[in-house]
Amino acid sequence: MISSNIKPTEGEMEILQVLWQKGQATVREVHEALNKKDSGYTTTLKLMQIMHEKGMVERDTNQKTHIYKAIVSQDKTEKQLVTKMIDNVFNGSAARLVMQALGNHQASADEIDEIKKYLDSLK
Structure with a gap:
């Protein structure tokens, strides 16, 4: 099951x-x-x-x-875990999660470009 x-x-x-x-x-x-x-x-x-x-x-x-x-989906599992983390650790703030993640880990130029494209697509 x-x-x-x-x-x-x-x-x-x-x-x-x-x-x-x-x-x-x-x-x-x-x-x-x-x-x-x-x-x-x-x-x-x-x-x-x-x-x-x-x-x-x-x-x-x-x-x-x-x-x-x-047999569990990587995408679905990641989404569930991130949602739980946002709710439990960042008091529901996705922005705080993103800022913490980018502040603690060095993102490559390609990753930053991907993030920018994703944010532009949300507008």
Whole structure:
């Protein structure tokens, strides 16, 4: 069952990022992509099993090595998390979120151009 209100943990988000990038992957491939020295393979496996139970990923068990794929949309998940952050952290102000993000992280010239184009399209 796919949840309409996705609330992935930080670890689950890291796994989703790998699966969104790769399309599909084994637990070993995800674990290697995460490159976590402090966390073992079995931890990644357990997290992915929990994600399967939550309806975030599906797994193909037709082969010896199970293949996992994200079944939650990257765009929808990002929108839900950003909305939650705007509401809970920035008291409903999208402008404060954007200013904080741009103040704390160096945006490239291309990213700034993209942001400007997006803002112009909203006018």
